[in-house]
Amino acid sequence: MSEHRNYKHTHSRLILSYPVSVGQRLYAGLAMPVITIIVLILLFSVFSAAKPLASPISLMYLVMGLGASFGRLLIAYTLALVIALPLAFIVGRSDRAERILFPIFDVVQSVPVLAFFPVVVWIFIKFNFFDGAAIFLLFMSMLGILFSAWLAGLK
Numbered sequence: 001m002s003e004h005r006n007y008k009h010t011h012s013r014l015i016l017s018y019p020v021s022v023g024q025r026l027y028a029g030l031a032m033p034v035i036t037i038i039v040l041i042l043l044f045s046v047f048s049a050a051k052p053l054a055s056p057i058s059l060m061y062l063v064m065g066l067g068a069s070f071g072r073l074l075i076a077y078t079l080a081l082v083i084a085l086p087l088a089f090i091v092g093r094s095d096r097a098e099r100i101l102f103p104i105f106d107v108v109q110s111v112p113v114l115a116f117f118p119v120v121v122w123i124f125i126k127f128n129f130f131d132g133a134a135i136f137l138l139f140m141s142m143l144g145i146l147f148s149a150w151l152a153g154l155k
Helices: 002-017 022-050 056-093 095-110 113-126 130-154
Strands: none
Touching (some): 022 056, 056 130, 113 130
């Protein structure tokens, strides 16, 4: 019987020690894009040295494009997190909210994000906010996943 208790204790300790600290998550979230950019710059410089026609201006455009893409991803993820987290708490705490909101999210998540593409691009081009289309489509693709993950974690 004591072996069974030790197994449970070890098992619960493993579950409690699994979550990663906020500092580790921030480090991973910042380190990976920086490492990716450095590796791409090194690869680009090696290949540009092999081809004399490549100019250093191309490297600057690559770094600026990577930064702009990372910025759009960061904005979309932040917006999705700000919306998904409170909604998951509301749905997780209230049975009535779960009956109303969960089917809506289930249907919206089943529709491919690229189905919205023509309408989204048309709307954002009308307002001359071209990055907004990319941010909105990224946001829509992240929202359902974050909502489901937070809701499953709360339950």
